[in-house]
């Protein structure tokens with residue numbers, strides 16, 4: 001039983017001491033304990049195990065109320081931008097206060113590389129950088145830019161390739177170049193065994209065309225800020241290595257995302273903010289920041305009929321698996 005508590009505590013809440021005690025109480029009151037064995041024998045707890053322990057113990061309420069904090073990973077935030085110059089330390093403090101222990105930084109263009117690296121150097125335990133060229137920054141010179149990005153990639157210190165993808169919403173004039181750039185990013189991801197972070201806006205046709213030829217068993221990644229329909233979600237998950245990044249849009253009433261996500265297994269979902277953009281309700285209209293992600297997590301928990309702790313546990317596990325994080 002102690003092993004169960006320690007295992008879960010380690011996965012879920014890091015240093016938070018109360019957790020072992022609560023799980024133990026929950027288990028002591030449970031009558032059937034078959035699900036313990038999987039975990040005690042070293043198997044990774046899956047969705048069912050975790051749900052079962054709470055419900056069997058009849059003590060989910062206690063688990064919910066015992067912990068003031070949960071451990072979350074913001075898998076996509078541009079908090080190195082000037083929008084945060086005034087209060088970056090306080091902003092990261094607020095994120096930690098809300099349980100966001102890691103914030104993953106997707107790159108945009110050549111100019112943002114140094115901003116991003118500076119922040120990652122300042123917060124090495126929290127902020128982890130990625131390298132890539134945003135599709136909206138792909139222009140006629142994209143090949144030279146990608147050469148420079150590639151030498152940056154070879155320096156190491158990056159956890160993922162991105163963000164890349166295609167965006168036909170703002171401008172279609174570099175459609176071919178965006179697709180070519182995306183394909184090159186996918187090749188880097190395979191060569192370096194790193195996740196590919198995909199921006200898809202009005203561009204699923206372009207994205208799918210590239211992935212249909214680039215997909216392979218060693219390609220994995222995230223469709224960041226996923227806002228597609230059920231059919232597009234299915235196509236993405238059918239590739240085998242991809243997850244959906246869920247951001248503030250899920251809290252917007254007319255996004256239609258709740259219905260789509262209700263039918264998708266939680267193991268395919270990770271959380272993100274895309275800060276400073278797309279803040280969740282009730283912060284719509286403001287600058288978005290990682291500490292707001294708890295609203296997105298709560299909304300996703302409601303959609304999946306899980307507690308905030310459970311959705312945090314699952315999405316954090318998924319992010320750790322995707323990015324090879326401890």
Ligand SMILES: [Zn+2]
Nearest residue numbers: 076106163274
């Ligand atoms: Zn982004």
